[in-house]
Amino acid sequence: MGKRAIFSGVTRRAALAAAVALPFAAPLAAAPALAAEPIKVVATTSMIADAARVIGGERVEVTALMGPGVDPHAYRQTRSDIVAMTRADLVLWHGLYLEAQLEEFMHGLAEKRRVVAVGESVPADLLMAHDDYENRYDPHVWMDPDLWSHVLHGVRDALVEADPEGEAVYSANTAAYLEEAAALGSYARGALATVPDTRRALVTAHDAFRYFGRAYGFEVIGIQGISTESEAGLKRIEELVDLLVERGITAVFVESSVSDRNVRALIEGAAARGHEVAIGGELYSDAMGKPGTYEGTWLGMIDHNVTTISRALGGAAPERGRLGRLSSES
Numbered sequence: 001m002g003k004r005a006i007f008s009g010v011t012r013r014a015a016l017a018a019a020v021a022l023p024f025a026a027p028l029a030a031a032p033a034l035a036a037e038p039i040k041v042v043a044t045t046s047m048i049a050d051a052a053r054v055i056g057g058e059r060v061e062v063t064a065l066m067g068p069g070v071d072p073h074a075y076r077q078t079r080s081d082i083v084a085m086t087r088a089d090l091v092l093w094h095g096l097y098l099e100a101q102l103e104e105f106m107h108g109l110a111e112k113r114r115v116v117a118v119g120e121s122v123p124a125d126l127l128m129a130h131d132d133y134e135n136r137y138d139p140h141v142w143m144d145p146d147l148w149s150h151v152l153h154g155v156r157d158a159l160v161e162a163d164p165e166g167e168a169v170y171s172a173n174t175a176a177y178l179e180e181a182a183a184l185g186s187y188a189r190g191a192l193a194t195v196p197d198t199r200r201a202l203v204t205a206h207d208a209f210r211y212f213g214r215a216y217g218f219e220v221i222g223i224q225g226i227s228t229e230s231e232a233g234l235k236r237i238e239e240l241v242d243l244l245v246e247r248g249i250t251a252v253f254v255e256s257s258v259s260d261r262n263v264r265a266l267i268e269g270a271a272a273r274g275h276e277v278a279i280g281g282e283l284y285s286d287a288m289g290k291p292g293t294y295e296g297t298w299l300g301m302i303d304h305n306v307t308t309i310s311r312a313l314g315g316a317a318p319e320r321g322r323l324g325r326l327s328s329e330s
């Protein structure tokens, strides 16, 4: 009771920090400024870290475990990841079996720390079934801004739970971010509608684009399945070469977080059959671009993918994307 009274008007975090910093005789009036120390958030993928930074603003300090080009299907926690997660106020991961190698660790951690699988904020009836496992879903929900909006709400709720005093800030930031997400969604619909009907097939290194295909009317063909853990065999490559030749598909896409070996095998196989196929560009599938760049944000990542796909397949998206901010062709 005593403490509560003394610290009334002070945030609980600041109060605790002050209590720790000034254990005994120091006069409370001299307690340092009352601004709360940011809460420590650790996020697995860069897309989730981005959401936490935008929504959390100055109230949070976010660490992403996976940087550009890192494949979440295969990622295993390092020693320093474990230290960061055990010290965090909040750990956000995707779930839906995306971070397959982290599952066991996360379930263990959840018994001791605040751990939230924010990918699971998407209602199950909007999820697509996983091809290889029963009772599992395709985790690649960040590819469709409408689906990702559910995850943004999930991140907001997790932050509010961890830091109730920040609710107004988190809600305002989420509302602004949702507006951007909606604008991105309408840009995507417009830019992708300009791709001719005969060219609405998206061939990529792995099956990360099924939600994208569902949202924008593309047939999607991944050389590897939903997880990169399953290897594409020679037979699969031969089947796909047949398909490229038969369908007259002339562009395929590499991904920033997956080796381009299979895509190149496909192009060579088609060339051997006298069918020329080009690389339509590099897409950000399971990781964003470099931190500090536009493509290193979720908004920029999706803008890049939409714009690259539209232009490579005969559509009319503007060269530099929705906001004119995309770096020139990579």
Ligand SMILES: [Zn+2]
Residues within 6 Å of the ligand: 073, 140, 206, 207, 208, 226, 227, 228, 285, 286
């Ligand atoms: Zn993936």
